[in-house]
Amino acid sequence: MQLQQGYLGEIYGMAFFERLGRDYHFQATESQLTEIHLTESQAVFSLLFKVEQYTAKALLKQLPELASLDEALLEQVRMQAQKEVDSWLKLPWHELLSALRLWVEPYQQKYAKWADDAESNSEYGAAFRLLERHETAIYRYLQALERGDQRSALILECFLGAL
Numbered sequence: 001m002q003l004q005q006g007y008l009g010e011i012y013g014m015a016f017f018e019r020l021g022r023d024y025h026f027q028a029t030e031s032q033l034t035e036i037h038l039t040e041s042q043a044v045f046s047l048l049f050k051v052e053q054y055t056a057k058a059l060l061k062q063l064p065e066l067a068s069l070d071e072a073l074l075e076q077v078r079m080q081a082q083k084e085v086d087s088w089l090k091l092p093w094h095e096l097l098s099a100l101r102l103w104v105e106p107y108q109q110k111y112a113k114w115a116d117d118a119e120s121n122s123e124y125g126a127a128f129r130l131l132e133r134h135e136t137a138i139y140r141y142l143q144a145l146e147r148g149d150q151r152s153a154l155i156l157e158c159f160l161g162a163l
Contacts, residue, residue, distance in 0.1 A: 002114055002128070003059070003063055003066075003124060003127050003128065003131070004069070005128040006058060006059070006111065006114075006127075007059050007060075007063070007066045007069075008029055008069075008074075008077050008132050009068065009107070010052050010053075010055050010056035010059065010071075010154060011056060011074055011077050011078060011081075012054035012077050012078070012080065012081040013048070013081070014049055014052040014053050014056065014078075014081075015077070015079075015081035015082050016081040016082070016084065016085055017045045017046075017048040017049040017052060017077040019081070019082045019094040020045050020084040020085050020088060020089070021041070021042055021044075021045030021046055021049060021087055022083065023051075024041050024045065025042070025086075037141075039047075040093075040096075041093065043153070044145065047120075047141075047153060047156050048138065048141075049070065051134065051137065051138060051156050051159065051160060055130065055131070055134045058130055059127060059130065062124075062126060062127045063124070063127055063132070065088075073124055088100075094146070096149075097142060097145050097146050098146060100142050101142040101143060101146060104135065104138055104139050104142060107135050108132075108136055108138075108139040109133075111119060111128070111131045111132040111135045111136075112132045112135075112136065114132065115128040115129045115131065116130050117133035123138065125147065126127075132135075133159060133162070134159065137155055137156055137158075137159035138156070140155050141153075141155040142155050
């Protein structure tokens, strides 16, 4: 059940970041988004989408039973994510980064606990650890973006390279 929840989180994340990447620059006002932030935002959301997508695919390889989830449920998750993006579209760039980090933080903590709990007593330890590494990479990436670290993308690229 927890791994299904994690997988659905990846489906949600793909829809969320796809829509945010597509629509954020249209909703932000000129004072909120400079040309540099426009380019950066598109790269950020594209990379976050890619991480969600790759993690979902990796989970499916480890847990083929996830492929049998009801398509109506998957579509419901996608629609919910796309709808919830509306409230994020109006945030100025730095506020958006901060809000995303705060949003990811409890998931990072939850997935770390799941991975620790599963490590010693579960045949699914690798899948739980994948979710934890995924969420930790995203969390650290968002922290680096907030700090203005020019090499922040390396955090996610390293994660992707390990898959």
